[in-house]
Amino acid sequence: MARKNKKAVETTTQDGGENAIFNKETEGLSQGQIVLRRFVRHRGAMTSLFVIIGLILFVFSALDQKIGPIKVPGWWHYNTEDLPELRSDGCKEGLVGCPTFSLRPKFLGGAGFGLGEHPFGQDDIGRDYFALVMRGAQRSIMVMFVIGIIGGTLGTIIGAISGFYRGWIDAVLMRFTDFIITIPAIIIGSVVGYHFGNLGVGFLAFYLGLFAWTGLSRLVRGEFLTLREREFVDAARVAGASNRRIIFKHILPNAVGVIIVSVTLLMSGAILLETALSYLGFGVVAPDVSLGLLISQYQDSFTTRPWLFWYPGLFIITIALSINFIGDGLRDAFDPRQRRRITKKERESAKVVTKAGA
Amino acid sequence: MLAYIFRRLGILSVILFGSSFILYNLAAISGDPLEALRTSSEPNAKQQILALTRSLQLDVPPPLRYFLWLKGILAGFTGHIDFGKTRDAQLVSSAIATAIPTTIRLVFLATITAIVLGITIGIVTALRQYSRFDYAMTFVSFLMFSLPIFWVAVLLKEFLAIQFNNFLANPQIPIKWTIGLSIATGIIWAAVISGDRKRVWQIFGVVAVANAALLTLLSVTSWFIKPGLGPIVVFGMSIGIAYGVTQLSTGLQNKAALRSAQTMAVIALVLYYPNQWLFDHHAGWLLILVQLVATIGIAFAVGLKFAKIDRAPTIRTAAITGFLIGIITLLDKFMQTWNPYMSTDAVNFRPIPTTGQVNSLLEPGNFWFTTLDILVHMILPTIALTLISFAGYIRYSRGTLLEVLNQDYIRTARAKGLNERTVIMRHAFRNTMIPLTTIMVVDFAGLIGGAIITERVFGWIGMGTLFNKAINSFDLNLLMAVFFITASLSVLANLVADLLYSALDPRIRAGKG
């Protein structure tokens, strides 16, 4: 305990030095550039950003896609409708459709390094599980973005109007928000499933998005309430700027950090929401596939055919984890008070600089 | 203020009316209540459809049927609230009455654990921002955020229940496991207590060896079958608690506080055997309540004895110490109960269950057995819920504390020479707690709605299960009752949170903004 105290005190005494480092760094840069620079330095967030972009490219190019009338062939040799023979060679006794993915080289008794015919195995009727997981990931990512975009837009608009105009507009909008909060997502899922089940996953995501903006709108409202009292807003008003201009040009850019961060949280929540709904039978429905649907269908497989349980789960975790890290990186980048870690070397050189300056 | 509350309540009831109307209609069109009967090949299926239509009033269109339901609820003003009957002829009110305590039991402990763990870790990570521990915890918390709960549940059941119970059949920890666990513990501690490289290795070595020794000892002594602490270990832990609590509460330099805390530990040792006698002969919640009161009384006396001036902190320290020692003593008693409990026919040496709330085979009558039974049934769901929810508290408390630590008043506090403990505990921590409190209120109300999936995978019949069942069987009365209660609670909680916020933070005034 004692040791910890000392260290913390040490850090505080170095504040001057660190400030110098930051000040020097941000000299002559615009807000956007500073944010970008801070984000790029966040190792976890950058790694996650690459992971998620890579994953999206990987997943969306894997299977045949229909864009309008054009059919874009995917690089993977199976599609979700294909029904290859269930293979049993190489599987443990009594099992069929085990994965061919192998990392163990031949000289260690493995099948060699490679994907094989069905890297993630096959499902009950022989469909290639890799193709199913790819399709599921496509759906899950789509759900994530649709909910993020719709929820984000609605939340921002409602929160912004509410916080900026205050008064009765605020009261009405916030009570409307309370109203939406009380309607559970599972009901939306079941109604959409029953009446529009065959309109596909995009439709479900759209509807969920219509109900997913409440948290964000409260946050944005709070931010607007504070920002509209700030001097620069007064200045803009005095200069004759319209409300529209004040909202879009002056306040919104200052609130964008909060918005982006909570939209990323909304998105990582969305992927779990889809999983939960699918588990309860109200989410994505067959013959469509989503990652949530796959694990809930194969949760029994955990001890018998674990690959059916693990692979979709790993994809969900990877996507959600990456999004969370990106959100964290953005939060750090947008928050002027947050500081990245100062390396020892920088600290040394800063000392020299401050000394020289003094 | 009162006017503000009444106005808010008025608006809330309008909101509830609107959303219940929408929900009723949405739910009514979300499926076909006669589904099973339509494909029935029973000769009198038609009659059964008629009977069901009659009892569910399906011939009344949903928007009108809503008002039939509302009539029952509004009767609440005359004291006879009527939630109607479920589809299987149960009174909805009695179904709810059994579900609410279950849900509270499920979520209360999990939420408390998540909050305590989350805030503690959050604070440590904030104080050690960008340390190895911080990075590790950031990763872990995001990982927890990203896990689907039923996925976690399947894993927990497999490893913590089935495999652990199998292990109990022959509780020898294999060497592989001892080594693996020791290395893992070593790494964790080395990461928490950071320092230069040499120190890290030292810590790693000491912890790993100590851990390996402990595991071996537990293994040879079959401790997992016959656990227990005994007076000596209880005393040792009590002394540890005395130091820890004093450090956090007043700082070790406050001798009076330290003395009184130590005295509490000694008193606990002296009372160890009398307590055991009481546990055996007067078991029951009343005893525990009496002991709680007695502990506080003793703490008060001890505090008064040692502190001459500024008595409150000393008494507080003694009371917290006493309370925690009490928990250890109880834990010890439960450990002693473990073996007899396991040996009962109903448990049959497989103590960790995967589903259910209680073991219905256990003969009632023995207070320690039934309480332990409830506790072991809570283990897995509590862990699962805690795992997925504490990450949020880590992130939130870390963020808030970091923000607070950057405030000018913290700088001022440090500048005027307060020691770091005072700065953190008195100035920073308290201000961190303000926004956290309001979040907790809202979270807790939300959890009463039930953890639908958790309850389902662990076979608990709480509000979440009722809700899920109601949706699946188109049981509108049940659905609406669950909704009515959870929605009322959640809007009320939001109101309470707002009021609390304004009470805690003098800068905010309720009724404005």
Add this chain to the structure above:
Amino acid sequence: MKLNRSAKIAFAVASVTALVLGVAAPAVAATRTTVVIVASNALTSLNPGTPDTNLVTNSDVAYLSGSGFTYYDNKKALIRNTTFGTFKVVKNSNTDFRVQYTVNPGRLWSDGTPITGEDLLLSHILSSSDYSKAAGLGDPGDTKVVPAFNAGGYTGVYDNSIVGEPTLSSDHMSVTLRFNKKIPDWELYGPGPSPVHALVLMAEGKTKLGTIAENEAARDRFVKAFQTKDTATLKKIGKVWSEDFNINTINDSTNPLLLVSNGGFLVDSAVADQSVTLKLNPKYNSGPKTSGIETIVFKFISDGTAAAQALANKEIDVYQGQPTADAVAQLKAIKGVTVIGGTSACYEHVDLRVGVASGETDTYNGPFAASSGQKGKDLRTAFLLAYPRDEIIEKLIKPINSNAVVVNSLFTLPDEAAYAKIVGPNGVSKYTAGTQEKRTATALSLVKKYYPSAKAGSGSVKVTLLWGQPSNQRRASEAALVKAALAKAGFDVNTTGTSGWSGHLGESKFDAQFFAWCPSTVTQTGTNANFQSDGGNNFLGYNNPALDTILHSLEVKLPDSQITAKYIQAERLLMADAISLPIFQHPAATAVNSDLVGIKPAPLTPNLVWNYWEWHY
């Protein structure tokens, strides 16, 4: 850190002390006398006879706590329980058919009161609409008012054919029922005993068991009310019967009159939505002797995976369900657990629409329409020929029940005696001959007659398929297999999932549908409603007067050989018209603690518990 270490050392010291002081007591487990069964739904009522409470667990509990004249065994045979009583046909004519039911003397209710024929009279009130109306208890067909006895049994065969009221014999040990014709399966419609004295006492507000004399007096009051149609008394009793048994918490404060019964086990306690515990009935003499089990517990677990894990953890002894292939594999891997494969009474089948279902107002012009004559028939035949029945069973059913076979009869199932005689003559060979490739080739050539350009994958014939709830994984897999297989014969099957599918069964937008029928009894006329032109379950718009005649002739009790012959005739018509094909019987798996002897899962209600008296460890 320092503290932590010293604590650990102290910990170690204490543990050593514990070791020295404590002597591990060897665990000796006495012979178990308890069976814990998983139930997928909770107990909601002790009376499964109302439309709201007719649920599996309620019925199982009622079966364990009540014995009557007959029960179904695991071979779907209706067994007479001669320990309880006997019954015989006393008048056998085509217009006056009478059966006498006699309770053996000395049978006892659990409160010691002897059972008599008077206890059989309540059954009549529960099934006869005429009695209900005549006694002023309400019209069961009324759409607004619930009858005094809210029973689920009205309008069945009994209600339609019973004449007058049951008559008591002079010694009050027998009742005689009179029917207006020789009803098929008359054995099924006999009365069951009810503790009417307990109902009367409860209707009078009593909350304690009466003495035997009081009970007999109470029973006499019931008989009087029954015979004089005393509306007021009967209404009170009806209220007790319809409502008071709907409890899910049972403990010492429960009215003991609710628990009076004559089965091998008595309901002892129940925790709402958790479990129900039954204990051996000390006065039990209404059925076969029990073999040593003293307690039966139903534990409610709705999640299949959770139930399997609970079995692995030995929290339960018996699990029955329709698990996935993985769950079965998992159950088989559990040490000390035996998995008994088997089938349930449900069977999956595929139906093709030929016209507008009765009660629907739309029109049907799809590829299979009867109005398009030979074309429709050929396309239907092609569809059924190419339907991958073997593949479905191989891939989806065999992993769960390795003995599964393709079902080839629409009126009987492989586990029934007549099945072997029917398959073959019934014309199913058209759909079983050769390999699937050959049949698909035949199908394609039939399609080519009307769509010359048809080839594998051409999607010439567009068909919309209705199948179960999309969240049902097996059905989804079946639909995927069907889509792929039919594509080879030139069909394009639209398999988009439909939530709430059963509400759409009659809709003409679906050309084909597969789902399951789940009969709870085996009767002569069991399948009539599916294919009769005006049948309540005829969703296909199928109308065949020749078939109607055959089905109509089955509505009178016939000897077995004649029934089989009629079934064959009827199925020939259906197979020739290519209307419907059965696919498979739903697999059921029962996993049992290997120490428990005597569990024989049965496909019909009361499925698992039918032979509880044979169970022992």
